[in-house]
Amino acid sequence: MRLKAILTPIVAVLVFLSLWEALVWIMGWPNYKMASPSDLVPAYIRYWNLFLVMGWQTLWRTVAGLLLAIVVGTALGMVMGFSRTMRDALYPLLVGFNAIPKATVVPIIALMFVGYHDVNTVLIAFMISFFPIAVSISIGLSTLEPEYRDILRSLGASQSTIFWKIALPKTLPEFFGALKVAVTLAFIGTNLMEIVSPHGRGLGALFDSGKTNADYPLMFAVLIALAFLGIVLYYVVVALEKVFAGWAERTPT
């Protein structure tokens, strides 16, 4: 059973790659229209050291942005979850902020902290990914049934005890759901900045150089590398979820 759980996604990826290869081959597309998987292999071999360096750049900035989003998102969510007034006050602001396309914010941030490429990138990754976390924590806390509070409050427990013993663990499944969304969003944020800012680094910059040098297989290779990083980070979140919120998963009966 365990083996099957690992093999299934691998087979799915192989099938996808073969269909892609076949499509390009049958249609007779040149590689500037659509590169095929077999075009990517030489690109990886030629630039493997760049992929490692740039991939690491993108990864650590995305993770840093995510961690920032978790800290700020959780804090905002707590404030909104516990206080009706703060919820009424902050929601319109947050929704408005989230509705601004981040592609338009990128040049503003790039100018604001010109020369600090790392800071810019982490900032955009954070800005694009904290919203779902804040919303999920606030909903989790504000929908806590009053009986749960009463059980501890009637024993004289403090607000912070109630938060640590009940509110926080009860919110974890929602939190991890939001974190899975936030992971992919954070990658978008990181890459937006890497592509747009001049003299950028990371996979986004590598993509941009592929574009300037008309190296089309390199551009596709970057996209696949990004997808790979996204999958890795997603499964890290899934593993954390299993450890901290595994109780929420029901075994099918």
Place this chain on the structure above:
Amino acid sequence: MTNLIEIRDVRHSYQTQSGPLPVLDGLNVTVPTGGFCAVVGPSGCGKSTLTRLIAGLMKPDQGEVWLHGERVTGPRNTVGMAFQNPVLLEWRTILQNVVLPLEIVPTKLSRKQQEDRARYLLALVGLSGFEDKRPSELSGGMRQRASLCRALVHQPEVLILDEPFGALDAFTREDLWQTMHRVKEKEPFTGVLITHDLRESIFLADQVIVLSGRPARTQFVLDVPDTGPRDLDHLYTAQAAEMLHVLRHQIEIAQGRAAA
């Protein structure tokens, strides 16, 4: 005999958009130490408000609530509560759920002794062997049994039961009634039971208080004679039928459907 719980002429209103809504208006309840008092009344008459007042979770607008000769001004850890919703914490095992109050209330017990006490209570309600299960693996009746253990684990003086058997099927409910008698024998407490079930009230309690419709006041008090250990057959005696009939009539008065 001293009175453990005394509620004197309590009045309380909730603030709503259309002005204050009085829910309690002249409520008097006294329960002696070791007594078991059932409170019945029409839906929405303020029965749950009563439990929150005794637990110190809220203060009455007027009147006084006394527990063990002390005026209640806030929550105190000599109270145990169980609700219709068992509210077990899903990320804890049944044993960890039962131990929870001992993590809040100051206790001299070691971790091992706390768990032994929880195991003892779980055995008392018939849940031996389920200590390490998660709440989601248990049936509704079993969860309610575990919730009862959690309410008793810190040896509270007062056990407040807010319709704990309301969501269970009839047979499971009768099982739990008998469990309650067994538990009270081994783990003495003073009980307040909110219920809609008249049979439940006379089977478990020694005093049944009928509340009037909203705003609630004490309308009628029925003393259930002490006839020794009770079993379910007691519910089919002429005496029980008589008591149920009286209570039924009082409920109809409370609902405004019969003249006093």
